[in-house]
Amino acid sequence: MKTKTPKSGISRLLQIAGKEKRLLMLSAVLAVVHVLLAVIPYILIYYIIQAMLAPPVNTALIISYLQKAVFALIAAYALLYASGMASHVAAFNILYELRRQMAEKLGRLPLGFINKNNSGALKKIMADDVERIENFIAHSIPDFVKGIALPLITLGYLFSVNWLLALSSCLPVILLAIIMPIMFSKERNKVLSDYHYSLEGMNSGIVEFVRAMPVIKIFGHTADSFDKYSGSVYRFKEMVMAYIRSSSPVYGVFISFISNASLPILALGFYLYFAGGVSLSVLFLFLILGVGYIRPLFALSNLGSQISLINHGVKRLDEILFSQEQETPGNEKMGTDFTIKFEQVSFSYDGKIKAVDRLSFTVPQGSITALVGPSGSGKSTAAQLVARFWDAQDGCIFIGETDIRKLKPEELMKQVSFVFQDSFMFQQTIYENIRMGMEKTEKEVILAARAAQCHDFIEKMPKGYHTIWGGDGVHLSGGEQQRIQLARAILKDSPILILDEATAFSDPENEYLIQQAFNELIGNKTVIVIAHRLSTITSCDQIVVMKQGAAVGIGTHEDLLMDCLLYLNMWNAHTRAKEFTITEPVSSLK
């Protein structure tokens, strides 16, 4: 269910920090104590100068000041280390927790969500944005605390020594406090937000460009002519320029104020010294401390853009964490009847064009139904609806008597195997690639591999079933990968099978082997097969002919040849294609 995002920005970040808040508090407290201790050596140097300028010089006192200064310095850096450790531990725990939550959430979202959100954008959110949050927590929070605590503590002390000089030292800071909010306009925040979106766009452009490399090369394109890539890189460059243009005046003003922070102290300090208003030691103290406390403000200068970065990252993260999950109103268990029934099912990806339109048909338990139709007629979408990649917007799909939306997704997944056209192989052993985490014995894995006609080629691999796919130069042909996929499905042995006709990569021998594997797999299961080549499905119990998402014919091959014009045309085209041989130059075929 969609839950309302309760907070945004830093307060949301603190909410994310959850139980790590204590560790972060500890880090902040340690940073403050570090600052306190770090200021002490400078104050002691002031005392030392004072002692040296007031004869007779008390060497023992000076040595004791020096010892204390060294001790304070060591303790200060030990505490800084401890503060950094605490913030890093908290940050990495948060990082781990966020990635865990994201992975769990993605598991609960409809599978179609992953298709809709391109992998480049998801990668940026899960890797880069989460990483940036870690960075912010680990580094910026202690820096921020130091940036606030050091000026406050130092100023407090300086005011106690000479309020007039102390006031002059904070003149640049007061002016900055007035100017900065004016310069950090809303437009600048908009530029920052656009910058992040264009970065995401570039990431997905790059991912797609790398994936499409073979096609790009074959068609003789270059990176420049691949519009999605070059366009996104160009847009990103434009955004960076806009960002720099909007940042440089702000940054310039900030730097010039901070860099010249000593001027008011120098002017007033020397005037007071020569007028006899302050001692030399006080002048030294202000020249060292009065300027020194300004430096940590540099860390604060980046804080604005850091926070904006984090806000954007947290927002994108929450778009996933608070996305609509699949509704599971009931908690019903699957019965023993695996008949699949589509009842007036409609579905649209964009809310406008129906990919599946009032589709009704029944696949009796233990029978095979093929979905056929022109490209884009909705075959894959209809099949995916059975596995709840998406939920139908109208109508219902039943398995037995149960509306599939009342089943928990994991309960449904136990009963359905999906064999895709593209098989995904993990970079792990062939054995694990077949077992896929199922609780199966080695014997069962090998039996499944034998049934899927994989055993022989696996045995020929350097380490047999324990060969790592992708490692040791081991790769499999498209047909072999498909047979591995079939072995997974055979091993899973679920009562419902959805096959996206998987013979696309096949040479005749492979096709024969895959067909054999299919026969092993199908057994007496309830099967929906998405067919592209009609010759493979003529003996199916039932064929559903689809056009623009709707069923325009349902029956056996023979029935449809007589009753369904679209099917007859498809069949004729198919048989013509089978007879087709290239005997003359392609140009003459036009």
Ligand SMILES: Nc1ncnc2c1ncn2[C@@H]1O[C@H](COP(=O)(O)OP(=O)(O)OP(=O)(O)O)[C@@H](O)[C@H]1O
């Ligand atoms: N993830 C998606 N997002 C938006 N539209 C989609 C998506 N997948 C498919 N479509 C659209 O839905 C319609 C049906 O597509 P579908 O893939 O189900 O057809 P198909 O009959 O399986 O096609 P093919 O035989 O070419 O695989 C098409 O118009 C397609 O462009």
